[in-house]
């Protein structure tokens with residue numbers, strides 16, 4: 001199979017994605033809770049298979065309007081299937097760079113998506129246009145350079161992780177985007193820009209430690225084949241990283257802290 005162009009690196013692999021489907025507003029986007037109330041209109045950009053979007057719609061209710069957009073036909077089709085005929089929620093295939101509508105929303109949210117874009121400032125300007133006067137733009141994203149494991153994960157997983165960051169950098173993605181968002185929102189002229197740390201800490205004593213800390217084995221399973229194909233690691237190294245990291249979780253792993261910030265601003 002031919003190697004993907006770097007512009008395709010943001011494309012989600014096909015199939016069911018357990019990482020996306022585990023998320024809710026409460027466990028994966030809690031910065032939105034303060035806004036959500038019945039009747040609110042919300043645009044969820046980069047909604048994936050719509051797990052968080054469904055959870056938003058539970059709170060905005062049938063009188064609300066929740067629209068999830070994502071460029072992946074496969075994820076939008078899963079999102080539509082998962083939601084059935086719940087009122088007040090819809091999904092559309094759409095790309096943040098080109099999405100057009102005459103509608104404006106009380107809240108535009110974009111979680112864990114700008115990390116996959118080579119032109120985040122263009123994407124932010126496009127999203128800003130879709131926020132009603134007085135409404136909010138809420139971005140949630142990572143600084144992958146600031147992840148912390150206790151103790152250090154196996155060398156094979158470190159190697160995979162470094163390869164993952166290099167593969168992303170070479171496609172023009174900002175591994176530290178969380179720490180650049182507030183400057184970007186100020187530049188757009190949004191007011192009341194605020195930063196809320198949303199670090200995701202999982203500890204061995206948590207009942208779901210094995211599942212949550214396994215995020216990086218899941219990335220190696222889902223995204224890893226793309227890195228192998230592009231020559232960043234070998235297939236043997238990818239498999240070794242998964243085995244060793246799963247063993248770290250089962251034996252010595254104590255905690256993992258993922259650095260995630262919610263950065264929000266208001267439209268004047």
Ligand SMILES: C[S@@+](CC[C@H](N)C(=O)[O-])C[C@H]1O[C@@H](n2cnc3c(N)ncnc32)[C@H](O)[C@@H]1O
Pocket residue numbers: 010011012020023028045046047048049052069070071072075094095096097110111112113116117
């Ligand atoms: C890590 S997932 C995040 C899904 C969800 N927001 C969450 O927090 O669980 C990133 C999503 O961004 C989407 N995406 C990639 N490029 C995009 C673009 N140009 N416009 C909108 N969404 C995009 C991907 O298809 C994927 O569903």
